[in-house]
Amino acid sequence: MAIGALIRDLREARGWSQGRLADGINDAFGTGLSREYVSRWERSKVEPGAFYLRCLSAVLDVPLAVLEGEVKRRTFLSDVATTAIAPVVASDLLSIGFAARLRGGPSVDDWESRLATYGTEYMSLGAADIQRRVAGELVVIQQQLETPRLWAVASRLMTLYAKTFPGSDGAKAVNWYRLAAEAADQSGDDDARVWVRGRAAIALGYEGASLGVADVLADQAIAISDKPSLGLLNAIMGKAHAAAVRGDTETARRLMNRGRHVFDRAASDEQTSDYAVPWWRMNVFVSLLAARLGEEKVAAEAQSAARSELPSALPRFATHLEMHRGLMLARSGDKRGGARYARAALDALPPEKHSLTLRMLMAEVEQA
Template identity: 80%
Template sequence: MAIGELITDLRKARGWSQGRLASAINDTFGTNLDREYVSRWERSKVTPGPFYLRCLSAVLDVPLAVLEGEVKRRMFLTDAAGAAIAPVVASDLLSAGFAARLSGGPTADAWEAKLATYGTEYMSLGAADIQRRISAELVTVQQQLDTPQLWSVASRLMTLYAKTFPGSDGSKAVHWYRMAAKAADQSGDEAARVWVRGRAAIALGYEGASLGVADMLADQAMAISNKPSLGLLNAIFGKAHTAAIRGDRDAARKLIEQGRRVFDKAGSYEQTSDYAVPWWRVNVFISLLAARLGDEKTAVGAQEAARAELPPTLPRFATHLEMHRGLMITRSGDSAGGVAYSRAALEALPPEKHSLTLRLLMAEVEGRPVY
């Protein structure tokens, strides 16, 4: 996507006119922009320089690296094969891609089975392991994008791939979430279009990262369809987290209740897949939401409900709940106690079970910026 399209999307996600965006930059940085100049950015007649990229990053609440990344965007294959991958590994990926093109690659049903496996494994394996494997799958499926179903497969793989990038490199996560949304649109699959946007929204909202992008993707998912679904459920809770972080308590509480109603109609029985949202996982969402809102009663109730149904094979999520309690302690005024409690919970989890999201949560407890 061109930088102009990204600026337009982020502006509209806030409900701003071009004039309102110009005013926000002028008020914050003492500049003298007018609506026409913003229009020229959005029509790609002019590309914002480094100073204005920083201005846009601040007022639109999006990491600077995301905006810079759109200016210096790379081709899909470069991102997939070249992201922190040694040349010999890139060679293997390229070979796999050409082999898929020559042989036809896995069938659509085989891809759906792969997705189910990755969804389950993501819940317990480390991000680095998943990232290496999905890189290869993306290079392969890229050579098979001849049917709507395979575009749908690619969009869901991209979404999972985005989750494997660290908070210090949030621009890559956002880039892949946005590409996943475009791939889902290409598929014409309404469920996939809602799901990839909702999954991105809950991931960013839960992590407290790129709130403007999280809001935008959640709003898009909710606009595509209001039919109860797991994608819509994720979108609602993602938007609830952005509201909580921004201090909009009323909006966050209304969204929690809306999410509960959607769960009643669309919640999943599958317990251990990243593509599922069972009741225990809803309560993990609510636990952190309530901790961020300072609602101790709701947080404790959600934590108890989550523990009652949390599969014992997923200790990482039990650690999430303990760290939510640490955040509550911090928000109550005992910063040192909350940090110590959360750090002890994290250190009790074997290092190979750690996730990027847990590290971001630790940063939030410590009061450090995420990205």
């Protein structure tokens, strides 16, 4: 995607005109930017310079590195090898990749089985462990991307890989989410296209990070298909969290109600997979959303409902619920008590079970 198209998508996700974007930059940075100049950016007639990239980053809620990255797109393998993996490991990955190309790799059915396993393991393992293992799988599968089903598998693996980076870092997670969306488009499978974008939107919205990108991906998912699905549910709830973080309570409540209706038609029976949204997990989404909105009764009810069905094998999500309670305390005025409560819940979870999302949630409680 060119920088102009990205600026347009981010602007439209906020429901802004070109003039409104120009005014936002002018108000925040004291510039004299015109609507016509925004139009020239979006039509790729001219690229914004370093100063205006910083302005766009701030006003549109997108990491600066994501905007800068549109000027110089990196290849799939170099993203794996240079942004996340130590040189010695990168050497091993290169060897694995060439071997897969020369000798063949797993069948499509094998890949889908692996995908299901990673979806389950993500729920209980630490981010670092998942990141190392999925990086190796991505290097192999990129040598086999010759059928739509393999593109669909790869797009889901990329989405999982993106979640191992902190949303606060921004560039790495967001670049991988967007690459996953492009891979899903190659599959021609609307279910995969919606799911990848929706999963990215709920991840970023829940974390309260890169809200502009969360909105763009959510809007794309909703535009692809309005058929009730887990991908659509994730997109709606991700957009709701983004609205709540911004303080747009009316939009957040409307989207939460819409999400509930979609959940009624698309809920999962699977309880322990990242590719599923059962009753307890929907209530985890609602718990944090209500806490952010200051709706203590709704949050408390969601926390109770989630605890009643939360599998004991997933203690990390019980910690999420306790930290949501800490956020409610902080937002109600007891900032010190809320932070202490959330910190105690996080410290009670073994460090190897911690996730990047939990650490970001702790920061949100402390800043409430």
